[in-house]
Amino acid sequence: MDLRRDHLVSLNEWDAMPEDMCRRHELVDGALQVIASPFPRHQRAALRLTYCLDEQLPDHLTAVIDVDVALKSGERATVRRPDVVVLSVENYGDGDRRLDAADVLLVVEVMSPGSKRTDFVVKPAEYAKAGIAHYWIVELGDPFSLAAFELVDGVYEYVDGGTGTVELTRPVPLKIDLDALLRRR
Template sequence: MTVEMHWPDHLLTLEDWTALPEDNSRSYELVEGVLVVSPRPVLRHQFAVWQLAAQLHPQLPGQLCAVTEAEVIIDAALPPTVRVPDVVVIPNKSLEDDLARAQPEDVVLAVEILSDGSRRTDRVTKFFEYADAGIEHYWLVDLDEPASLAAYRLVDGNYELVAEQSGQMGLELAETPITIDIAALTSTRTDR
């Protein structure tokens, strides 16, 4: 069965965004009221997202959790912007309250895993949007061999590079030491 989608012919409000039908066949974001549609990530990308969240979550302080593909309202003013980072770290209270989307002030960390079609957006546009929204930590993961992670922290309104490397990486997040096995983001059990 084919469902016919009528695409918006105007800048969307947050109410319009919320009213869109659920469709998991593609990825959607809202950028200054414009609906941005892209293909779903390939399996390698999805595996890396899952692996990263699985590594992060048990190392976080008890009041925080790692969530994949959560909507974050970057700017609620008209025309609004809603981004969907690959992984976010947010307070457990956001889960307990069963919120549909997170506010930027609740996002401790936003992570984007670079992929074809999103590299410029993740490295340039989202870099500045997330900083402007006040998200304290931003990580960019590049899965090209050797897989690497670049970690940024917000300092005086701008992101500064804290660390960038492949292999194992030790970082501090919410005053807690975190270790990420970057190679594990792309390796299956048979690779180890």
């Protein structure tokens, strides 16, 4: 694998990379970008949210944490690693290391310190261009909040959200207790 700074990495090269290397990188326009390890509270919130979603989703959908999603192929491929992804059960567990954006219904980013611009500007533009129907941002501020967006005519529009316990109707009816995301039990 050619990892020179001036070399654009293809999806085939990405797929051939060792799994432990991919966990520390995202592929953005063909360039490898190192991603920082999330803080423990970020990881707990993402894990608890994944469990909460998976328990409420209809049988044909499932939620998974921290997986690669190919947003763009070709010479300037992009592979992001959202905190939580919701997709159909039939597209889950087929043995592939990464998911295709076309198979993803919802991506959720738990905002980390320093990721505000990326989570509010860069990633939504990439996810929208890839055609992912729903995008959520969870902020672990004071108070915790959730903002839910839906893809309309190629851009995300705010549709719902709030603090405390949030009841959403899209993509399916869900009830999220945001304050419980960091509780141990």
